[in-house]
Amino acid sequence: MSLTCEQLIQRYSESWEKATVHPFLNECQSGKIKPEQFNTWLVQDYLFVTQFTRFLASAIANAPVTHFDVLLGGMSAIKDELNWFQEKAQERNLDLSTEKQQTCQAYCEYLHHIQNMAYPIQAVALWAIELAYNQAWQKPGKMVPPYDEFAQRWGNPNFTEYVKLLEKQADEALAEADSEVEKQATATFVKIASLEKDFWQMAYKK
Numbered sequence: 001m002s003l004t005c006e007q008l009i010q011r012y013s014e015s016w017e018k019a020t021v022h023p024f025l026n027e028c029q030s031g032k033i034k035p036e037q038f039n040t041w042l043v044q045d046y047l048f049v050t051q052f053t054r055f056l057a058s059a060i061a062n063a064p065v066t067h068f069d070v071l072l073g074g075m076s077a078i079k080d081e082l083n084w085f086q087e088k089a090q091e092r093n094l095d096l097s098t099e100k101q102q103t104c105q106a107y108c109e110y111l112h113h114i115q116n117m118a119y120p121i122q123a124v125a126l127w128a129i130e131l132a133y134n135q136a137w138q139k140p141g142k143m144v145p146p147y148d149e150f151a152q153r154w155g156n157p158n159f160t161e162y163v164k165l166l167e168k169q170a171d172e173a174l175a176e177a178d179s180e181v182e183k184q185a186t187a188t189f190v191k192i193a194s195l196e197k198d199f200w201q202m203a204y205k206k
């Protein structure tokens with residue numbers, strides 16, 4: 001039997017918990033987050049998503065045609081998301097041409113690094129990255145305005161469905177992978193969990 005996404009979540013449940021549970025999210029839920037801290041996260045996440053767009057494009061370039069439909073849907077959702085980030089930034093008077101913090105920079109470099117690797121690794125990464133936000137924004141429970149809008153973006157049923165399709169495709173890709181690629185996909189999952197954990201913490205840094 002080949003490696004599956006479900007097994008990665010089970011084997012590394014502690015790392016995954018840290019990726020998806022953070023004081024930042026609880027402070028959004030209660031409304032106690034300082035606007036300045038929220039805005040810091042928002043700008044860094046926009047910068048991340050611009051690189052993530054390139055990563056998705058390269059995953060599409062490596063994907064079998066049978067995976068195009070789901071991935072192209074994801075590309076269209078990212079087009080929306082980038083425009084939405086720009087709107088949110090404008091409402092909040094934020095400068096999106098800010099420098100990346102170290103964690104955001106490291107995450108973007110990591111995505112660039114795995115762009116040249118085997119497709120199963122990219123399929124696992126895409127799934128893990130989207131699942132992290134899908135779960136993290138839902139876990140604290142109903143958020144107060146204005147943060148409910150953010151929780152909705154990644155916690156809504158359509159996004160949950162998209163993440164399930166990404167899991168199915170990652171499992172399909174893993175079914176064709178040799179043990180070396182399985183090993184690299186596992187390492188990628190663990191690395192992404194760690195980067196996601198650090199990403200939340202950036203809200204508290206300048």
Ligand code: HMH
Pocket residue numbers: 045048049129130132133196199
């Ligand atoms: C850091 N991880 C990070 N940002 C995001 N927007 C997502 C995942 C989901 O797209």
